Amino acid sequence: MIIDIHGHYTTAPKALEAWRNRQIEGIIEPSRMPAAAELRISDDELRESIERNQLRLMRERGLDLTIFSPRASFMAHHIGDFQVSSTWAAICNELCYRVSTLFPDHFVPAAMLPQSRGVDVATCIPELTRCVEQYGNVAINLNPDPSGGRWDSPPLSDRSWYPIYEKMVEYDIPAMIHVSTSCNPAFHTTGAHYLNADTTAFMQCLTSDLFKDFPTLRFVIPHGGGAVPYHWGRFRGLAQELKKPLLSEHLLHNVFFDTCVYHQPGIDLLTRVIPVDNILFASEMIGAVRGIDPETGYYFDDTRRYVEAAAITPDERRQIYEGNARRVYPRLDAKLKARER
Amino acid sequence: MIIDIHGHYTTAPKALEAWRNRQIEGIIEPSRMPAAAELRISDDELRESIERNQLRLMRERGLDLTIFSPRASFMAHHIGDFQVSSTWAAICNELCYRVSTLFPDHFVPAAMLPQSRGVDVATCIPELTRCVEQYGNVAINLNPDPSGGRWDSPPLSDRSWYPIYEKMVEYDIPAMIHVSTSCNPAFHTTGAHYLNADTTAFMQCLTSDLFKDFPTLRFVIPHGGGAVPYHWGRFRGLAQELKKPLLSEHLLHNVFFDTCVYHQPGIDLLTRVIPVDNILFASEMIGAVRGIDPETGYYFDDTRRYVEAAAITPDERRQIYEGNARRVYPRLDAKLKARER
Numbered sequence: 001m002i003i004d005i006h007g008h009y010t011t012a013p014k015a016l017e018a019w020r021n022r023q024i025e026g027i028i029e030p031s032r033m034p035a036a037a038e039l040r041i042s043d044d045e046l047r048e049s050i051e052r053n054q055l056r057l058m059r060e061r062g063l064d065l066t067i068f069s070p071r072a073s074f075m076a077h078h079i080g081d082f083q084v085s086s087t088w089a090a091i092c093n094e095l096c097y098r099v100s101t102l103f104p105d106h107f108v109p110a111a112m113l114p115q116s117r118g119v120d121v122a123t124c125i126p127e128l129t130r131c132v133e134q135y136g137n138v139a140i141n142l143n144p145d146p147s148g149g150r151w152d153s154p155p156l157s158d159r160s161w162y163p164i165y166e167k168m169v170e171y172d173i174p175a176m177i178h179v180s181t182s183c184n185p186a187f188h189t190t191g192a193h194y195l196n197a198d199t200t201a202f203m204q205c206l207t208s209d210l211f212k213d214f215p216t217l218r219f220v221i222p223h224g225g226g227a228v229p230y231h232w233g234r235f236r237g238l239a240q241e242l243k244k245p246l247l248s249e250h251l252l253h254n255v256f257f258d259t260c261v262y263h264q265p266g267i268d269l270l271t272r273v274i275p276v277d278n279i280l281f282a283s284e285m286i287g288a289v290r291g292i293d294p295e296t297g298y299y300f301d302d303t304r305r306y307v308e309a310a311a312i313t314p315d316e317r318r319q320i321y322e323g324n325a326r327r328v329y330p331r332l333d334a335k336l337k338a339r340e341r
Numbered sequence: 342m343i344i345d346i347h348g349h350y351t352t353a354p355k356a357l358e359a360w361r362n363r364q365i366e367g368i369i370e371p372s373r374m375p376a377a378a379e380l381r382i383s384d385d386e387l388r389e390s391i392e393r394n395q396l397r398l399m400r401e402r403g404l405d406l407t408i409f410s411p412r413a414s415f416m417a418h419h420i421g422d423f424q425v426s427s428t429w430a431a432i433c434n435e436l437c438y439r440v441s442t443l444f445p446d447h448f449v450p451a452a453m454l455p456q457s458r459g460v461d462v463a464t465c466i467p468e469l470t471r472c473v474e475q476y477g478n479v480a481i482n483l484n485p486d487p488s489g490g491r492w493d494s495p496p497l498s499d500r501s502w503y504p505i506y507e508k509m510v511e512y513d514i515p516a517m518i519h520v521s522t523s524c525n526p527a528f529h530t531t532g533a534h535y536l537n538a539d540t541t542a543f544m545q546c547l548t549s550d551l552f553k554d555f556p557t558l559r560f561v562i563p564h565g566g567g568a569v570p571y572h573w574g575r576f577r578g579l580a581q582e583l584k585k586p587l588l589s590e591h592l593l594h595n596v597f598f599d600t601c602v603y604h605q606p607g608i609d610l611l612t613r614v615i616p617v618d619n620i621l622f623a624s625e626m627i628g629a630v631r632g633i634d635p636e637t638g639y640y641f642d643d644t645r646r647y648v649e650a651a652a653i654t655p656d657e658r659r660q661i662y663e664g665n666a667r668r669v670y671p672r673l674d675a676k677l678k679a680r681e682r
Contacts, residue, residue, distance in 0.1 A: 151491075185495060186492040186494065188548055188579075196533075199540075200529075200537065206529075224571065231565070232604055237629075238531065262572070262574035263573055263614075265573070265610050269610045290582065293574065295577075
């Protein structure tokens with residue numbers, strides 16, 4: 001089985017974006033604020049948006065199952081207040097849940113949180129609870145910078161984040177550390193902000209002793225870990241300078257990298273440098289880079305091709321495709337086993 | 342000949358830091374502001390600080406010459422106003438110049454600029470002019486984020502940066518794009534902020550048509566280009582999505598990467614992905630990562646070992662060590678030729 005642990009609902013029916021635009025207008029002009037109930041998307045519309053897109057590509061690429069969360073760039077936690085984020089997160093999470101019920105063999109939901117700039121992250125717990133207990137979500141996306149590129153939140157090691165970690169530990173769910181749209185003109189969203197956030201989050205973990213406080217907490221760093229594997233020597237050296245244990249002890253029981261790296265040399269480096277136990281298959285398909293690579297003739301985000309061609313053993317490949325995901329996402333494993341998969 | 346294009350004066354006599362601390366106190370308490378003339382460092386002190394450190398390691402590693410600029414983390418353009426930065430830059434640049442006169446065979450200076458948060462970058466031109474015309478500097482370091490991690494400057498493609506570019510073109514000098522200390526607790530200086538800045542700057546160039554306006558402008562992206570080579574497929578795909586030309590046309594006449602990547606797999610990826618014409622040898626020695634790699638028994642920042650072991654031809658290695666530096670830094674080439682090197 002091949003599990004893609006990083007899929008977003010980037011192809012939701014246009015009505016979703018239209019509703020969101022009205023919500024954003026409503027922040028300034030409260031009389032125009034739409035009710036959540038005004039958004040109506042039928043099951044047929046959901047089915048079509050998935051069958052024509054993600055599911056079609058999953059079949060073409062031989063992928064069995066995707067951990068599916070709301071579109072990352074649309075989370076936009078910097079827009080409006082907690083109430084705005086809360087309504088928006090509830091809508092987006094419900095859609096991913098509905099997709100998972102329409103295609104139970106192919107999609108398992110992960111939740112976005114109703115984070116809001118400057119608001120206590122503990123306010124996200126009711127939505128998290130609802131998503132895990134009622135919607136069967138197996139993970140969350142945690143935004144280390146709800147400001148959208150101003151980076152005014154404390155590092156992930158700060159105690160203000162702990163209420164979320166306590167809940168994650170209780171439910172035994174991992175968090176993908178994933179920012180959203182950059183509203184800072186210095187940072188291009190998918191070309192700079194995403195990768196920077198990955199590197200930043202890893203370094204926030206490295207300088208701290210977060211995983212001493214939460215030995216079972218698990219973070220997935222997307223986009224192949226940003227700059228981290230390419231600079232693994234630098235990070236090993238910085239850890240040494242900071243008198244931290246070896247990274248294998250200090251971070252690799254808790255931090256995992258996905259394979260959203262869109263060319264063969266990148267995946268080759270990732271699999272050469274990072275222990276196989278810490279690599280999770282993912283494509284983030286129909287995401288940042290949707291085109292066909294003229295050098296190969298295949299989609300940039302068809303990451304399975306790179307993993308197939310990497311110099312690893314068949315056993316290691318199975319770990320990356322399935323075994324590690326079952327270990328890092330135990331609620332996914334339980335769900336699969338309940339269906340005898 | 343082996344030219345290290347990325348060296349900073351990280352080992353300056355302690356009197357320098359003491360003077361700077363007094364200057365910082367003087368921002369709040371003007372009566373304590375020291376005069377520049379109060380800093381006294383003798384030639385012998387300079388000699389010793391270099392001979393025991395950079396020069397000793399250069400000899401051990403077989404490096405002939407270093408392009409030498411003030412310590413990057415000490416630039417701290419977010420501290421004080423333009424006057425503070427101006428005095429500080431003048432002092433630091435003078436020290437690097439003095440080092441270059443004491444060791445003319447081994448050190449060639451590059452200038453820091455007296456940038457200051459929110460101040461027109463054109464104010465840096467007098468110092469730039471002085472450094473090129475009087476001190477023989479062959480390059481500058483340009484900080485894309487003088488705020489120290491708040492990222493409130495416009496992208497490098499913004500016209501507000503153009504006065505510096507016009508001067509660079511006039512003098513035919515490149516800029517290394519290099520941030521300084523992060524005062525944002527989200528960003529570790531050398532583990533996140535530096536690498537993020539590299540990625541950010543590259544993407545600012547990619548989304549713009551800066552090099553149409555300045556076809557001969559040259560940027561060196563340090564630290565192996567941040568996350569860029571590891572994600573080269575992503576960047577090629579983003580350029581394609583943005584309807585830009587191929588990166589080889591769009592950026593690679595103007596953008597270069599150094600070899601400050603502190604492990605073999607990173608240098609192997611860099612040399613596999615980036616055309617050899619765009620790679621410049623560098624170590625940033627006695628910098629961010631000063632320890633010995635327990636996996637190899639050698640210094641992390643002994644990058645020559647990695648370049649020696651990379652799968653490239655002797656000709657390509659010579660280009661990385663010397664040829665490219667002479668081409669990208671024509672004033673260095675002229676200086677060397679004048680000394681029949």
